[in-house]
Amino acid sequence: xxxxxxxxxxxxxxxxxxQGVDFSxxxxxxxxxxxxxxxxxxxLLRLILMIERASRGQVxxxxxxxxxxxxxxxxxxxxxxxxxxxDHKLLSDKSVFDNVAxxxxxxxxxxxxxxxxxxxxxxxxxxxxxxxxWPLALSGGEQQRVGIARAIVAMPPILLADEPTGNxxxxxxxxxFGLFRQVxxxxxxxxxxxxxxxxxxxxxxxxxxxSGGRLIDDIPxxxxxxxxx
Amino acid sequence: MSRxxxxxxxxxxxxRQLYSLFSSIGTLVSHxxxxxxxxxxxxxxxxxxxxxxxxxxxxxxxxxxxxxWGSITVFLTAEAGEVGAQALAAAxxxxxxxxxxxxxPEEGMEEFTLASGFGQAADIFAENPLPWxxxxxxxxxxxxxxxxxxxxxxxxxxxxxxxxxxxxxHKWVQRLAGFLALGNAMxxxxxxxxSLAVIVVVxxxxxxxxxxxTEEIEVMSMVGASNDFIRQPFxxxxxxxxxxxxxxxxxxxxxxMLYLQGPLExxxxxxxxxxxxxxxxxRRGGVALLLGALLGFAGAWLAVQRHLRxxxxxxxxxx
Numbered sequence: 001x002x003x004x005x006x007x008x009x010x011x012x013x014x015x016x017x018x019q020g021v022d023f024s025x026x027x028x029x030x031x032x033x034x035x036x037x038x039x040x041x042x043x044l045l046r047l048i049l050m051i052e053r054a055s056r057g058q059v060x061x062x063x064x065x066x067x068x069x070x071x072x073x074x075x076x077x078x079x080x081x082x083x084x085x086x087d088h089k090l091l092s093d094k095s096v097f098d099n100v101a102x103x104x105x106x107x108x109x110x111x112x113x114x115x116x117x118x119x120x121x122x123x124x125x126x127x128x129x130x131x132x133x134w135p136l137a138l139s140g141g142e143q144q145r146v147g148i149a150r151a152i153v154a155m156p157p158i159l160l161a162d163e164p165t166g167n168x169x170x171x172x173x174x175x176x177f178g179l180f181r182q183v184x185x186x187x188x189x190x191x192x193x194x195x196x197x198x199x200x201x202x203x204x205x206x207x208x209x210x211s212g213g214r215l216i217d218d219i220p221x222x223x224x225x226x227x228x229x
Numbered sequence: 230m231s232r233x234x235x236x237x238x239x240x241x242x243x244x245r246q247l248y249s250l251f252s253s254i255g256t257l258v259s260h261x262x263x264x265x266x267x268x269x270x271x272x273x274x275x276x277x278x279x280x281x282x283x284x285x286x287x288x289x290x291x292x293x294x295x296x297x298w299g300s301i302t303v304f305l306t307a308e309a310g311e312v313g314a315q316a317l318a319a320a321x322x323x324x325x326x327x328x329x330x331x332x333x334p335e336e337g338m339e340e341f342t343l344a345s346g347f348g349q350a351a352d353i354f355a356e357n358p359l360p361w362x363x364x365x366x367x368x369x370x371x372x373x374x375x376x377x378x379x380x381x382x383x384x385x386x387x388x389x390x391x392x393x394x395x396x397x398x399h400k401w402v403q404r405l406a407g408f409l410a411l412g413n414a415m416x417x418x419x420x421x422x423x424s425l426a427v428i429v430v431v432x433x434x435x436x437x438x439x440x441x442x443t444e445e446i447e448v449m450s451m452v453g454a455s456n457d458f459i460r461q462p463f464x465x466x467x468x469x470x471x472x473x474x475x476x477x478x479x480x481x482x483x484x485x486m487l488y489l490q491g492p493l494e495x496x497x498x499x500x501x502x503x504x505x506x507x508x509x510x511x512r513r514g515g516v517a518l519l520l521g522a523l524l525g526f527a528g529a530w531l532a533v534q535r536h537l538r539x540x541x542x543x544x545x546x547x548x
Contacts, residue, residue: 108241
Protein backbone atom coordinates (compact mmCIF):
# COMPACT_ATOMS: atom_id res chain seq x y z
CA UNK A 1 0.00 0.00 0.00
CA UNK A 2 2.85 2.32 0.90
CA UNK A 3 6.31 1.60 -0.43
CA UNK A 4 9.48 3.67 -0.01
CA UNK A 5 12.40 2.74 -2.28
CA UNK A 6 15.75 4.32 -1.37
CA UNK A 7 13.99 7.54 -0.55
CA UNK A 8 16.04 10.61 0.32
CA UNK A 9 14.73 14.06 1.02
CA UNK A 10 16.96 17.07 1.13
CA UNK A 11 15.36 20.46 1.81
CA UNK A 12 16.55 23.50 -0.09
CA UNK A 13 19.32 24.91 2.03
CA UNK A 14 20.95 21.57 2.58
CA UNK A 15 19.16 19.98 5.55
CA UNK A 16 18.77 16.26 4.92
CA UNK A 17 15.54 14.95 6.41
CA UNK A 18 15.52 11.42 5.05
CA GLN A 19 18.30 9.28 3.64
CA GLY A 20 17.92 6.00 1.78
CA VAL A 21 14.71 4.95 3.50
CA ASP A 22 13.34 1.57 2.40
CA PHE A 23 10.19 -0.07 3.68
CA SER A 24 6.87 -1.38 2.53
CA UNK A 25 3.53 -1.40 4.28
CA UNK A 26 1.01 -3.91 2.97
CA UNK A 27 -2.71 -3.34 2.55
CA UNK A 28 -4.49 -3.56 5.90
CA UNK A 29 -1.26 -3.33 7.85
CA UNK A 30 -0.75 -1.05 10.85
CA UNK A 31 2.58 0.44 11.85
CA UNK A 32 4.16 3.18 13.95
CA UNK A 33 6.99 5.45 12.90
CA UNK A 34 9.01 6.61 15.83
CA UNK A 35 12.18 8.51 16.56
CA UNK A 36 13.30 11.76 18.15
CA UNK A 37 12.09 15.11 16.94
CA UNK A 38 13.82 15.89 13.69
CA UNK A 39 14.39 12.19 12.93
CA UNK A 40 12.27 12.56 9.78
CA UNK A 41 8.87 11.27 10.92
CA UNK A 42 6.95 14.29 9.64
CA UNK A 43 8.88 14.39 6.39
CA LEU A 44 8.00 10.77 5.79
CA LEU A 45 4.29 11.53 6.15
CA ARG A 46 4.59 14.68 4.06
CA LEU A 47 6.08 12.65 1.22
CA ILE A 48 3.12 10.26 1.30
CA LEU A 49 0.70 13.23 1.19
CA MET A 50 2.63 14.86 -1.68
CA ILE A 51 3.25 17.96 0.40
CA GLU A 52 6.89 17.32 -0.36
CA ARG A 53 8.54 15.36 -3.11
CA ALA A 54 11.39 12.92 -2.68
CA SER A 55 14.77 14.23 -3.79
CA ARG A 56 15.80 10.71 -4.67
CA GLY A 57 14.15 7.29 -4.75
CA GLN A 58 10.48 6.47 -5.22
CA VAL A 59 7.38 6.68 -3.08
CA UNK A 60 4.49 4.43 -4.09
CA UNK A 61 1.08 4.98 -2.55
CA UNK A 62 -2.12 3.16 -3.51
CA UNK A 63 -0.27 1.73 -6.49
CA UNK A 64 0.68 5.16 -7.74
CA UNK A 65 4.27 6.31 -8.14
CA UNK A 66 4.23 9.75 -6.55
CA UNK A 67 7.59 10.68 -8.04
CA UNK A 68 5.96 10.46 -11.47
CA UNK A 69 2.67 12.06 -10.45
CA UNK A 70 2.30 15.71 -11.42
CA UNK A 71 1.63 18.14 -8.60
CA UNK A 72 -1.81 19.05 -9.93
CA UNK A 73 -2.92 15.49 -9.15
CA UNK A 74 -2.03 15.81 -5.49
CA UNK A 75 -5.72 16.38 -4.58
CA UNK A 76 -6.65 12.97 -6.03
CA UNK A 77 -3.84 11.33 -4.05
CA UNK A 78 -4.91 13.07 -0.85
CA UNK A 79 -8.56 12.14 -1.26
CA UNK A 80 -7.55 8.50 -0.83
CA UNK A 81 -5.64 9.19 2.37
CA UNK A 82 -7.11 10.15 5.72
CA UNK A 83 -4.77 12.47 7.61
CA UNK A 84 -4.78 13.23 11.34
CA UNK A 85 -2.75 16.12 12.72
CA UNK A 86 -1.27 16.72 16.14
CA ASP A 87 -3.14 20.02 16.46
CA HIS A 88 -6.34 18.53 14.96
CA LYS A 89 -6.55 21.29 12.33
CA LEU A 90 -10.30 21.64 12.79
CA LEU A 91 -11.98 24.74 11.41
CA SER A 92 -13.17 26.68 14.43
CA ASP A 93 -15.87 28.61 12.57
CA LYS A 94 -17.58 25.43 11.41
CA SER A 95 -19.59 22.96 13.44
CA VAL A 96 -18.33 19.44 14.16
CA PHE A 97 -20.67 18.15 11.48
CA ASP A 98 -19.35 20.58 8.86
CA ASN A 99 -15.76 19.79 9.78
CA VAL A 100 -16.27 16.09 9.31
CA ALA A 101 -18.27 16.67 6.12
CA UNK A 102 -15.45 18.61 4.45
CA UNK A 103 -13.85 15.71 2.49
CA UNK A 104 -17.29 14.66 1.23
CA UNK A 105 -18.19 18.20 0.18
CA UNK A 106 -14.94 18.31 -1.74
CA UNK A 107 -15.89 15.06 -3.44
CA UNK A 108 -19.22 16.66 -4.42
CA UNK A 109 -21.35 14.05 -2.68
CA UNK A 110 -25.13 14.40 -2.32
CA UNK A 111 -26.20 16.03 0.93
CA UNK A 112 -28.34 13.09 2.06
CA UNK A 113 -25.36 10.76 1.60
CA UNK A 114 -23.07 13.22 3.37
CA UNK A 115 -25.42 13.22 6.34
CA UNK A 116 -25.42 9.47 6.55
CA UNK A 117 -21.66 9.12 6.23
CA UNK A 118 -20.84 11.93 8.68
CA UNK A 119 -23.14 10.51 11.32
CA UNK A 120 -21.68 7.05 10.83
CA UNK A 121 -18.14 8.44 11.24
CA UNK A 122 -19.10 10.45 14.34
CA UNK A 123 -20.80 7.39 15.76
CA UNK A 124 -17.62 5.41 15.23
CA UNK A 125 -15.57 7.87 17.30
CA UNK A 126 -18.34 8.17 19.89
CA UNK A 127 -19.29 11.80 19.24
CA UNK A 128 -22.67 11.45 17.56
CA UNK A 129 -24.26 13.70 20.17
CA UNK A 130 -21.73 16.47 19.42
CA UNK A 131 -22.47 16.99 15.73
CA UNK A 132 -23.89 20.49 16.27
CA UNK A 133 -21.15 21.54 18.72
CA TRP A 134 -18.30 23.91 17.85
CA PRO A 135 -14.80 22.42 17.92
CA LEU A 136 -13.52 24.87 20.53
CA ALA A 137 -16.25 23.77 22.94
CA LEU A 138 -14.81 20.24 22.92
CA SER A 139 -11.97 18.81 25.00
CA GLY A 140 -8.62 18.04 23.37
CA GLY A 141 -9.41 14.34 23.19
CA GLU A 142 -12.80 15.00 21.63
CA GLN A 143 -11.29 17.38 19.10
CA GLN A 144 -8.81 14.74 18.08
CA ARG A 145 -11.63 12.24 17.65
CA VAL A 146 -13.42 14.73 15.39
CA GLY A 147 -10.17 14.84 13.43
CA ILE A 148 -10.27 11.06 13.15
CA ALA A 149 -13.91 11.12 12.04
CA ARG A 150 -12.94 13.60 9.31
CA ALA A 151 -10.06 11.36 8.25
CA ILE A 152 -12.20 8.22 7.93
CA VAL A 153 -15.45 9.73 6.65
CA ALA A 154 -14.49 9.35 3.00
CA MET A 155 -13.43 5.74 3.69
CA PRO A 156 -9.88 6.11 2.39
CA PRO A 157 -7.77 2.96 2.17
CA ILE A 158 -4.94 4.67 4.07
CA LEU A 159 -4.95 6.50 7.39
CA LEU A 160 -1.96 8.63 8.42
CA ALA A 161 -1.51 10.28 11.81
CA ASP A 162 1.19 12.76 12.83
CA GLU A 163 1.71 12.68 16.64
CA PRO A 164 -2.03 12.25 17.22
CA THR A 165 -1.58 11.90 20.98
CA GLY A 166 0.93 14.71 21.32
CA ASN A 167 -1.30 16.82 23.56
CA UNK A 168 -3.27 14.09 25.33
CA UNK A 169 -2.82 12.33 28.67
CA UNK A 170 -1.93 8.59 28.64
CA UNK A 171 -5.47 7.29 29.15
CA UNK A 172 -6.89 9.35 26.32
CA UNK A 173 -3.93 8.36 24.17
CA UNK A 174 -4.62 4.70 24.84
CA UNK A 175 -8.29 5.17 23.82
CA UNK A 176 -7.20 6.90 20.67
CA PHE A 177 -4.79 4.14 19.70
CA GLY A 178 -7.59 1.65 20.35
CA LEU A 179 -9.68 3.62 17.88
CA PHE A 180 -6.90 3.37 15.30
CA ARG A 181 -6.81 -0.37 15.82
CA GLN A 182 -10.56 -0.60 15.18
CA VAL A 183 -10.17 1.34 11.95
CA UNK A 184 -7.30 -0.93 10.99
CA UNK A 185 -9.44 -3.99 11.74
CA UNK A 186 -11.76 -2.87 8.95
CA UNK A 187 -8.96 -3.24 6.43
CA UNK A 188 -7.55 0.30 6.43
CA UNK A 189 -3.78 0.65 6.24
CA UNK A 190 -2.69 2.75 9.23
CA UNK A 191 0.62 4.57 9.70
CA UNK A 192 1.14 6.59 12.86
CA UNK A 193 4.09 8.85 13.63
CA UNK A 194 4.55 9.02 17.38
CA UNK A 195 7.28 9.30 19.98
CA UNK A 196 5.08 7.85 22.73
CA UNK A 197 7.31 4.78 23.13
CA UNK A 198 5.60 3.14 26.10
CA UNK A 199 2.25 3.28 24.38
CA UNK A 200 3.70 2.00 21.13
CA UNK A 201 5.16 -0.98 23.00
CA UNK A 202 1.76 -1.70 24.51
CA UNK A 203 0.13 -1.81 21.09
CA UNK A 204 2.35 -4.60 19.84
CA UNK A 205 2.30 -3.37 16.25
CA UNK A 206 5.06 -3.06 13.69
CA UNK A 207 7.41 -0.18 14.49
CA UNK A 208 9.68 1.72 12.11
CA UNK A 209 12.45 3.54 13.95
CA UNK A 210 13.98 6.62 12.35
CA SER A 211 17.12 8.34 13.50
CA GLY A 212 18.83 11.21 11.73
CA GLY A 213 16.78 10.54 8.63
CA ARG A 214 17.77 6.87 8.38
CA LEU A 215 15.57 3.86 9.06
CA ILE A 216 17.58 2.17 11.79
CA ASP A 217 15.12 -0.49 12.89
CA ASP A 218 11.99 -2.23 11.61
CA ILE A 219 10.43 -4.21 14.46
CA PRO A 220 7.74 -6.64 13.24
CA UNK A 221 4.34 -6.87 14.89
CA UNK A 222 3.98 -8.99 17.99
CA UNK A 223 7.52 -8.53 19.30
CA UNK A 224 7.02 -5.26 21.16
CA UNK A 225 3.74 -6.39 22.70
CA UNK A 226 5.28 -9.70 23.66
CA UNK A 227 8.24 -8.01 25.29
CA UNK A 228 5.86 -6.14 27.55
CA UNK A 229 4.05 -9.33 28.46
CA MET B 230 -15.66 6.80 -19.98
CA SER B 231 -19.26 5.73 -19.69
CA ARG B 232 -22.10 8.17 -19.88
CA UNK B 233 -23.29 7.51 -16.35
CA UNK B 234 -19.86 8.23 -14.92
CA UNK B 235 -19.75 11.48 -16.90
CA UNK B 236 -23.13 12.59 -15.64
CA UNK B 237 -22.08 11.68 -12.12
CA UNK B 238 -19.04 13.90 -12.53
CA UNK B 239 -21.17 16.75 -13.84
CA UNK B 240 -23.54 16.38 -10.91
CA UNK B 241 -20.79 16.39 -8.31
CA UNK B 242 -19.25 19.40 -10.06
CA UNK B 243 -22.61 21.14 -9.77
CA UNK B 244 -22.84 20.27 -6.08
CA ARG B 245 -19.35 21.63 -5.47
CA GLN B 246 -20.32 24.88 -7.22
CA LEU B 247 -23.42 25.15 -5.10
CA TYR B 248 -21.38 24.57 -1.99
CA SER B 249 -18.92 27.31 -2.98
CA LEU B 250 -21.79 29.66 -3.74
CA PHE B 251 -23.42 29.19 -0.37
CA SER B 252 -20.17 29.19 1.55
CA SER B 253 -19.27 32.54 -0.07
CA ILE B 254 -22.63 33.99 0.94
CA GLY B 255 -22.12 32.59 4.43
CA THR B 256 -18.77 34.35 4.71
CA LEU B 257 -20.25 37.69 3.65
CA VAL B 258 -23.16 37.35 6.05
CA SER B 259 -21.00 36.28 8.97
CA HIS B 260 -18.85 39.42 8.61
CA UNK B 261 -21.70 41.89 8.26
CA UNK B 262 -19.88 45.07 9.20
CA UNK B 263 -16.82 44.42 7.04
CA UNK B 264 -19.03 43.42 4.13
CA UNK B 265 -21.16 46.53 4.58
CA UNK B 266 -18.16 48.84 4.55
CA UNK B 267 -16.66 47.25 1.47
CA UNK B 268 -20.00 47.40 -0.33
CA UNK B 269 -20.41 51.04 0.71
CA UNK B 270 -17.02 51.98 -0.77
CA UNK B 271 -17.80 50.07 -3.95
CA UNK B 272 -21.27 51.60 -4.19
CA UNK B 273 -19.95 55.15 -3.92
CA UNK B 274 -17.17 54.45 -6.38
CA UNK B 275 -19.67 53.10 -8.90
CA UNK B 276 -22.26 55.82 -8.25
CA UNK B 277 -19.94 58.63 -9.41
CA UNK B 278 -19.52 57.64 -13.07
CA UNK B 279 -23.13 56.44 -13.20
CA UNK B 280 -24.29 59.78 -11.83
CA UNK B 281 -22.34 61.72 -14.41
CA UNK B 282 -23.70 59.46 -17.10
CA UNK B 283 -27.26 60.16 -16.02
CA UNK B 284 -26.54 63.91 -15.87
CA UNK B 285 -25.15 63.96 -19.41
CA UNK B 286 -28.02 61.85 -20.70
CA UNK B 287 -30.49 64.32 -19.23
CA UNK B 288 -28.69 67.27 -20.77
CA UNK B 289 -28.81 65.52 -24.12
CA UNK B 290 -32.54 65.07 -23.68
CA UNK B 291 -32.91 68.80 -22.99
CA UNK B 292 -31.01 69.49 -26.19
CA UNK B 293 -33.37 67.34 -28.23
CA UNK B 294 -36.38 69.07 -26.79
CA UNK B 295 -35.10 72.50 -27.66
CA UNK B 296 -35.48 72.32 -31.41
CA UNK B 297 -35.50 76.09 -31.72
CA TRP B 298 -31.92 76.28 -30.45
CA GLY B 299 -31.01 75.13 -33.89
CA SER B 300 -33.32 77.63 -35.58
CA ILE B 301 -32.51 80.41 -38.03
CA THR B 302 -34.27 83.71 -37.65
CA VAL B 303 -34.62 85.72 -40.87
CA PHE B 304 -35.46 89.44 -40.69
CA LEU B 305 -36.85 90.67 -43.94
CA THR B 306 -36.32 94.17 -45.24
CA ALA B 307 -39.13 96.66 -44.85
CA GLU B 308 -39.54 96.84 -48.63
CA ALA B 309 -40.07 93.09 -48.98
CA GLY B 310 -43.04 93.17 -46.63
CA GLU B 311 -45.68 90.49 -46.61
CA VAL B 312 -45.19 89.63 -50.27
CA GLY B 313 -41.51 88.91 -49.72
CA ALA B 314 -42.29 86.89 -46.62
CA GLN B 315 -44.85 84.71 -48.40
CA ALA B 316 -42.46 84.24 -51.33
CA LEU B 317 -39.74 83.13 -48.92
CA ALA B 318 -42.13 80.71 -47.23
CA ALA B 319 -43.14 79.20 -50.58
CA ALA B 320 -39.51 78.87 -51.71
CA UNK B 321 -38.47 77.29 -48.41
CA UNK B 322 -41.39 74.86 -48.59
CA UNK B 323 -40.33 73.76 -52.06
CA UNK B 324 -36.73 73.28 -50.90
CA UNK B 325 -37.94 71.16 -47.95
CA UNK B 326 -36.22 70.02 -44.77
CA UNK B 327 -37.35 72.90 -42.60
CA UNK B 328 -40.52 74.16 -41.05
CA UNK B 329 -41.03 77.87 -41.45
CA UNK B 330 -43.07 80.13 -39.28
CA UNK B 331 -43.87 83.66 -40.35
CA UNK B 332 -44.23 86.37 -37.76
CA UNK B 333 -45.98 89.49 -38.94
CA PRO B 334 -44.98 92.88 -37.48
CA GLU B 335 -48.22 92.90 -35.49
CA GLU B 336 -47.56 89.49 -33.97
CA GLY B 337 -44.01 90.54 -33.27
CA MET B 338 -45.15 93.61 -31.40
CA GLU B 339 -47.65 91.59 -29.42
CA GLU B 340 -44.97 89.10 -28.46
CA PHE B 341 -42.63 91.91 -27.54
CA THR B 342 -45.11 93.67 -25.28
CA LEU B 343 -45.98 90.43 -23.58
CA ALA B 344 -42.39 89.33 -23.09
CA SER B 345 -40.91 92.70 -22.14
CA GLY B 346 -43.70 93.95 -19.94
CA PHE B 347 -43.62 97.34 -21.70
CA GLY B 348 -47.35 97.40 -22.16
CA GLN B 349 -47.36 100.76 -23.87
CA ALA B 350 -44.47 100.07 -26.19
CA ALA B 351 -46.72 100.02 -29.22
CA ASP B 352 -48.09 103.41 -28.34
CA ILE B 353 -44.66 105.01 -28.45
CA PHE B 354 -44.27 104.29 -32.12
CA ALA B 355 -46.49 105.96 -34.61
CA GLU B 356 -46.19 102.99 -36.80
CA ASN B 357 -45.01 99.46 -36.14
CA PRO B 358 -41.23 99.43 -36.71
CA LEU B 359 -40.89 95.66 -36.77
CA PRO B 360 -40.20 93.80 -40.00
CA TRP B 361 -41.63 90.54 -41.16
CA UNK B 362 -39.72 87.69 -39.58
CA UNK B 363 -39.38 84.08 -40.68
CA UNK B 364 -38.23 81.45 -38.22
CA UNK B 365 -36.76 78.34 -39.81
CA UNK B 366 -36.31 75.24 -37.74
CA UNK B 367 -35.33 71.68 -38.65
CA UNK B 368 -38.26 69.65 -39.95
CA UNK B 369 -39.51 67.32 -37.26
CA UNK B 370 -38.70 63.65 -37.33
CA UNK B 371 -35.43 63.90 -39.22
CA UNK B 372 -32.24 62.53 -37.73
CA UNK B 373 -30.15 65.42 -38.87
CA UNK B 374 -26.84 67.08 -38.14
CA UNK B 375 -27.68 70.57 -36.90
CA UNK B 376 -24.38 72.02 -38.15
CA UNK B 377 -24.84 70.74 -41.68
CA UNK B 378 -28.45 71.81 -41.72
CA UNK B 379 -27.62 75.31 -40.55
CA UNK B 380 -24.82 75.90 -43.05
CA UNK B 381 -27.00 74.52 -45.86
CA UNK B 382 -29.79 76.99 -45.13
CA UNK B 383 -27.37 79.80 -44.47
CA UNK B 384 -26.00 79.42 -47.99
CA UNK B 385 -29.47 79.18 -49.45
CA UNK B 386 -30.61 82.35 -47.68
CA UNK B 387 -27.49 84.29 -48.72
CA UNK B 388 -28.57 84.04 -52.33
CA UNK B 389 -31.98 85.59 -51.77
CA UNK B 390 -33.22 89.16 -52.09
CA UNK B 391 -35.15 91.16 -49.57
CA UNK B 392 -33.37 89.85 -46.49
CA UNK B 393 -32.05 92.28 -43.96
CA UNK B 394 -30.46 90.01 -41.35
CA UNK B 395 -29.99 86.30 -40.74
CA UNK B 396 -29.52 85.37 -37.14
CA UNK B 397 -28.29 81.93 -36.31
CA UNK B 398 -28.84 80.58 -32.80
CA HIS B 399 -26.93 77.38 -33.21
CA LYS B 400 -23.89 78.59 -31.27
CA TRP B 401 -25.86 77.43 -28.27
CA VAL B 402 -26.20 74.06 -29.76
CA GLN B 403 -22.52 73.92 -30.58
CA ARG B 404 -21.61 74.86 -27.05
CA LEU B 405 -23.99 72.36 -25.59
CA ALA B 406 -22.64 69.69 -27.92
CA GLY B 407 -19.16 70.66 -26.72
CA PHE B 408 -20.19 70.26 -23.12
CA LEU B 409 -21.83 66.95 -23.85
CA ALA B 410 -18.72 65.68 -25.62
CA LEU B 411 -16.64 66.77 -22.65
CA GLY B 412 -19.12 65.06 -20.35
CA ASN B 413 -18.83 61.88 -22.36
CA ALA B 414 -15.05 61.99 -22.21
CA MET B 415 -15.24 62.51 -18.46
CA UNK B 416 -17.57 59.54 -18.14
CA UNK B 417 -15.00 57.42 -19.94
CA UNK B 418 -12.19 58.67 -17.70
CA UNK B 419 -14.23 58.23 -14.53
CA UNK B 420 -15.46 54.81 -15.57
CA UNK B 421 -11.92 53.59 -16.20
CA UNK B 422 -10.59 55.09 -12.95
CA UNK B 423 -13.41 53.88 -10.76
CA SER B 424 -13.46 50.45 -12.40
CA LEU B 425 -9.80 50.18 -11.41
CA ALA B 426 -10.74 51.36 -7.92
CA VAL B 427 -13.44 48.70 -7.67
CA ILE B 428 -11.01 46.00 -8.81
CA VAL B 429 -8.38 47.16 -6.32
CA VAL B 430 -10.83 47.41 -3.42
CA VAL B 431 -12.26 43.95 -4.08
CA UNK B 432 -8.79 42.48 -4.64
CA UNK B 433 -7.59 43.89 -1.35
CA UNK B 434 -10.66 42.67 0.52
CA UNK B 435 -10.31 39.19 -0.92
CA UNK B 436 -6.58 39.22 -0.21
CA UNK B 437 -7.32 39.87 3.47
CA UNK B 438 -9.98 37.22 3.38
CA UNK B 439 -7.51 34.69 1.96
CA UNK B 440 -4.92 35.67 4.57
CA UNK B 441 -7.49 35.25 7.36
CA UNK B 442 -8.41 31.83 6.12
CA THR B 443 -4.95 30.44 5.52
CA GLU B 444 -5.63 27.69 8.01
CA GLU B 445 -8.86 26.68 6.36
CA ILE B 446 -7.17 26.67 2.96
CA GLU B 447 -4.42 24.43 4.31
CA VAL B 448 -6.91 22.00 5.81
CA MET B 449 -8.97 21.92 2.64
CA SER B 450 -5.86 21.30 0.62
CA MET B 451 -4.86 18.46 2.97
CA VAL B 452 -8.16 16.66 2.64
CA GLY B 453 -7.90 16.72 -1.12
CA ALA B 454 -9.51 19.95 -2.27
CA SER B 455 -8.29 21.02 -5.68
CA ASN B 456 -7.07 24.57 -6.21
CA ASP B 457 -10.24 25.30 -8.16
CA PHE B 458 -12.38 24.22 -5.25
CA ILE B 459 -10.39 26.40 -2.86
CA ARG B 460 -10.52 29.35 -5.24
CA GLN B 461 -14.23 29.28 -6.01
CA PRO B 462 -15.71 30.68 -2.79
CA PHE B 463 -13.37 33.67 -3.07
CA UNK B 464 -14.34 34.29 -6.67
CA UNK B 465 -17.99 34.10 -5.74
CA UNK B 466 -17.34 36.54 -2.89
CA UNK B 467 -15.83 39.00 -5.35
CA UNK B 468 -18.84 38.56 -7.59
CA UNK B 469 -21.20 39.32 -4.69
CA UNK B 470 -19.18 42.34 -3.59
CA UNK B 471 -19.34 43.77 -7.11
CA UNK B 472 -23.03 43.03 -7.51
CA UNK B 473 -24.00 44.45 -4.12
CA UNK B 474 -21.84 47.52 -4.80
CA UNK B 475 -23.65 48.08 -8.09
CA UNK B 476 -27.03 47.65 -6.40
CA UNK B 477 -26.05 50.21 -3.79
CA UNK B 478 -24.80 52.57 -6.52
CA UNK B 479 -28.19 52.39 -8.24
CA UNK B 480 -29.96 53.02 -4.95
CA UNK B 481 -27.72 56.03 -4.23
CA UNK B 482 -28.36 57.34 -7.72
CA UNK B 483 -32.12 57.03 -7.36
CA UNK B 484 -32.00 58.76 -3.99
CA UNK B 485 -29.90 61.60 -5.40
CA MET B 486 -32.30 62.03 -8.31
CA LEU B 487 -35.27 62.07 -5.99
CA TYR B 488 -33.54 64.76 -3.98
CA LEU B 489 -32.61 66.85 -7.05
CA GLN B 490 -35.94 66.49 -8.81
CA GLY B 491 -37.74 69.17 -6.76
CA PRO B 492 -35.20 72.00 -7.03
CA LEU B 493 -34.61 71.24 -10.70
CA GLU B 494 -38.31 71.40 -11.49
CA UNK B 495 -38.55 74.76 -9.79
CA UNK B 496 -35.52 76.03 -11.69
CA UNK B 497 -36.87 74.92 -15.06
CA UNK B 498 -40.27 76.27 -14.24
CA UNK B 499 -38.65 79.66 -13.82
CA UNK B 500 -37.42 79.27 -17.40
CA UNK B 501 -40.92 78.35 -18.49
CA UNK B 502 -39.94 74.73 -19.02
CA UNK B 503 -41.15 71.45 -17.75
CA UNK B 504 -38.88 68.51 -17.44
CA UNK B 505 -38.65 65.42 -15.33
CA UNK B 506 -35.34 63.69 -14.71
CA UNK B 507 -34.70 60.41 -16.44
CA UNK B 508 -32.97 57.60 -14.62
CA UNK B 509 -30.72 54.90 -16.05
CA UNK B 510 -33.61 52.73 -17.14
CA UNK B 511 -33.96 48.97 -16.83
CA ARG B 512 -31.54 47.93 -19.54
CA ARG B 513 -28.70 50.24 -18.52
CA GLY B 514 -29.32 49.46 -14.87
CA GLY B 515 -28.94 45.78 -15.74
CA VAL B 516 -25.71 46.48 -17.61
CA ALA B 517 -24.41 48.41 -14.58
CA LEU B 518 -25.20 45.48 -12.28
CA LEU B 519 -23.51 43.03 -14.61
CA LEU B 520 -20.47 45.25 -15.01
CA GLY B 521 -20.16 45.69 -11.24
CA ALA B 522 -20.35 41.95 -10.68
CA LEU B 523 -17.74 41.32 -13.37
CA LEU B 524 -15.37 43.91 -11.90
CA GLY B 525 -15.76 42.30 -8.47
CA PHE B 526 -15.06 38.90 -9.96
CA ALA B 527 -11.98 40.26 -11.74
CA GLY B 528 -10.65 41.78 -8.51
CA ALA B 529 -11.15 38.52 -6.63
CA TRP B 530 -9.50 36.59 -9.44
CA LEU B 531 -6.42 38.81 -9.30
CA ALA B 532 -6.13 38.49 -5.53
CA VAL B 533 -6.66 34.75 -5.47
CA GLN B 534 -4.32 34.15 -8.39
CA ARG B 535 -1.49 35.92 -6.60
CA HIS B 536 -2.17 34.74 -3.10
CA LEU B 537 -3.08 31.11 -3.56
CA ARG B 538 0.05 30.48 -5.55
CA UNK B 539 1.96 31.20 -2.36
CA UNK B 540 -0.15 28.64 -0.53
CA UNK B 541 -0.17 26.17 -3.39
CA UNK B 542 -0.35 22.53 -2.44
CA UNK B 543 -0.26 23.22 1.25
CA UNK B 544 3.46 23.92 1.39
CA UNK B 545 3.02 25.41 4.83
CA UNK B 546 1.24 22.46 6.39
CA UNK B 547 2.84 20.88 9.40
CA UNK B 548 5.68 23.34 9.73
